[in-house]
Amino acid sequence: MMLRTAATAAAAVSLALALAACSGTTKDSVGKDSAKSGATAKADPDAPLKKGLKLAFLPKQINNPYEKIVDDAGIAAALEYGGTGKEVGPSDAGASSQVSYINTLIQQRQDAILVAANDPNAVCGPLKQAMKKGIKVVAYDSDTAKDCRQLFINQASSEQIGRSLVQHLGEQIGYKGKVAILSATQNATNQNTWIGFMQDELKLPKYKDMKLVKVAYGDDADQKSFQQTQGLMQAYPDLKGIISPTTVGIAAAARYLSDSSYKGKVVLNGLGTPNQMREYVKDGTVEQFSLWNPQELGHLGSYAAAALASGQITGAQGEKFKAGRLGEYTVGKDGEVILGEPTVFDRKNIDKFNF
Numbered sequence: 001m002m003l004r005t006a007a008t009a010a011a012a013v014s015l016a017l018a019l020a021a022c023s024g025t026t027k028d029s030v031g032k033d034s035a036k037s038g039a040t041a042k043a044d045p046d047a048p049l050k051k052g053l054k055l056a057f058l059p060k061q062i063n064n065p066y067e068k069i070v071d072d073a074g075i076a077a078a079l080e081y082g083g084t085g086k087e088v089g090p091s092d093a094g095a096s097s098q099v100s101y102i103n104t105l106i107q108q109r110q111d112a113i114l115v116a117a118n119d120p121n122a123v124c125g126p127l128k129q130a131m132k133k134g135i136k137v138v139a140y141d142s143d144t145a146k147d148c149r150q151l152f153i154n155q156a157s158s159e160q161i162g163r164s165l166v167q168h169l170g171e172q173i174g175y176k177g178k179v180a181i182l183s184a185t186q187n188a189t190n191q192n193t194w195i196g197f198m199q200d201e202l203k204l205p206k207y208k209d210m211k212l213v214k215v216a217y218g219d220d221a222d223q224k225s226f227q228q229t230q231g232l233m234q235a236y237p238d239l240k241g242i243i244s245p246t247t248v249g250i251a252a253a254a255r256y257l258s259d260s261s262y263k264g265k266v267v268l269n270g271l272g273t274p275n276q277m278r279e280y281v282k283d284g285t286v287e288q289f290s291l292w293n294p295q296e297l298g299h300l301g302s303y304a305a306a307a308l309a310s311g312q313i314t315g316a317q318g319e320k321f322k323a324g325r326l327g328e329y330t331v332g333k334d335g336e337v338i339l340g341e342p343t344v345f346d347r348k349n350i351d352k353f354n355f
Contacts, residue, residue, distance in 0.1 A: 043314045045321075050310045053083035055302060056105045058098055058115040060142065060188075060220060062089040066247040066273060066294055067116060069355055070141065073298030074114065080324055081306055083111075093185050093220045095119035102126035106133060112305035115149070116141040119187040124148040136308040140301040142190040150308055150315035151335045153301040155292045156342045158190070161245070162197025164290065164342070165269060166207070169241045172267045172287060176209040177240025180232050182253055182270075184220040184246040194245050213239070218249045225252035233262055244270035250289060254280040274345055274353040281350050288346040295355055297339050300326055304337060 055078050059067035068087075075085035088105070090097035095118055103126050105113050113130055117123050117139060127137050127148040137144075140153040155161070169179060181198065183191045195215060202212055213236055218225025225248055232239060233256075244250035250270040254277065257263050263285055272289045280286045300323045307313045307321035315335040322328050329337050345353065 041311070041314050043316065043319055044311050045313070045319070047311045049081045049083075049306050049312070050111075051082040053078065053081070053111045053306055053309050054109075055083060055085040055112045055114060055305055056108075056110045057085060057087045057089075057298075057301075058101055058105070058113060059087065059089045060116050060118050060184075061093045061097075062087070062091055064093075064220060064248065065276070067141065069273070069294040070116075070298040070301070073295040074302035075298075077299045077302035077324060078306070081303070083302075083306060085302065093118050093188075095122045095185070095187050098123050099126055102130065106130050106135065109133075110135055111309045112136040112138060114138045114140055114153075114301050114305055115144065117144045117189055118142070118185060120145045120148075120189045122187075136305055138301055138305045138308065140297065142188055143193075144189070146334045149335070151304050151331065151337060153297065153304055154336055154338045155190075155297055156340060157338060158193045159197050161271075161290075161342060162194040163201040165194070165243050165245060165271075166198045166201040168288060168290070168344070169243055169267060169269045170207060170210060172269065173210070173240045175206055178211050178213045178236055178238060179241040179243065180213055180236065180239060181215045182225060182228055182232070182242055182244040182246070182249045183215055183217050184249060186217050188220075191245055198243065218246070218252065220246055220248045222248055222252050225249040226256050229253040229256040233260070233266070239266055241267040241269065244268065244272075246270070247272050247276060247291070250286075251276045251280075254285050258283060258285040271342075272345075273355055274350050275355060277345070278350055281345070281347055288344055290342045290344050292339055292342045293355065296326060299324060300329065300337070300339055304329070 057071040057074055071087040078085035088101050124145055131137055137149040138151045139149045143152045216228040218228045244253050250272040253268055268286050270289055271291050277289055303323035313319040313321050317333050319331045320328055331337055
C-alpha cells in the first residue's frame with residue numbers, strides 16, 4: 001500500500017487546542033506530567049508488538065452507530081496482533097460523562113485507552129493519571145487537549161473537512177442564500193475545529209452572497225437533532241442549506257426534510273455513513289455527503305495504540321509505525337496521525353459501500 005504521511009494540519013490543531021489547557025493545572029505542571037507519562041522515552045521502531053495487550057475504546061456515547069463501527073473495527077484489529085479490546089462508555093455525550101469510565105479503566109490496568117472526547121478538557125485529569133501509571137492514551141475522532149494524550153488519530157485534515165463541506169454546499173446552492181450548521185455538542189473538539197474552518201472559508205469573496213445564520217446543536221442525539229432541524233426551518237423558512245458535520249445530525253436532519261415541504265428545496269450536506277444515508281440519497285432528499293471509512297479509523301487507532309504500548313513509538317513527530325493492512329503511517333506535529341482523504345458519496349457510488 002502507498003505510504004501515508006500524517007499531514008500536519010497545524011492550523012486545525014492550533015485553532016481547536018490553543019485554549020485547551022487542563023483545568024486546575026499550570027503550564028509547568030502540565031510539562032512535568034507529560035514527562036512523567038513517558039513522553040520523553042526513546043522509541044524502538046524494531047520492537048515487536050507485545051502479545052496480550054488490553055485496549056479499551058471509550059466513544060462519545062455508547063449508542064452512537066458511527067462510533068460503534070469505529071470501535072468494533074479497532075477491537076477486531078487487536079485480535080490480529082494478539083491483543084484484546086473492549087468498548088465502554090456513557091449513554092449521553094455530556095462533557096464530563098466519560099470521566100468515571102476512565103477512572104475504572106485505570107483501576108483495571110488497561111494497556112491503552114482510546115478516547116473520542118466529548119470535551120477536550122473535562123477528561124484531562126484522569127487521562128493524565130492514566131499516563132502517569134504507564135497506560136497509553138490515544139484520542140481518536142475528537143481530540144483531547146494535546147497534553148492529555150500521546151497520539152490523536154484524525155480522520156482527515158481538519159481544514160480539508162471544514163472547507164470542503166462549505167465548498168460542496170456553495171456549489172449546490174449557487175453560492176447564494178442563508179445557511180445553517182447542525183453540530184453535535186457545543187464542546188466537541190472535532191466539530192468546533194471543522195466549524196472554525198467553515199466560518200473561515202465563508203469569509204472568501206466567492207461566498208459574499210451566502211450568510212451563516214445559526215449554528216445549532218443536537219448533542220449527537222437523534223431526536224434533539226431532528227427537533228433542531230425543525231426549529232431551523234421554522235426560524236428561517238427561506239434557508240437554502242444545512243451542513244451537519246455529525247453522522248447522527250445529518251441522518252436526523254434528512255429524516256425531517258424527507259417528510260416535509262422543504263424536501264428538494266433545502267440542500268443538506270455534511271458527514272454521514274452510506275448505510276444511514278442511502279435511502280435519503282435515493283429518494284432525492286440528499287444529493288451528496290462525505291465521510292472517511294470508520295472501520296479504517298478504528299483499525300488505525302488500534303495499531304497506533306499497540307505501537308505505543310510496545311515501545312515502537314512515543315508519539316514524537318516523525319516516528320513511523322505499521323498499521324496492519326493499511327500500511328505505514330508517520331506521526332505528525334503534536335502527535336497527530338491522519339487517516340487520509342474523505343470520500344464524497346452520491347447516487348452513483350453509494351451502493352459500492354456497506355458501513
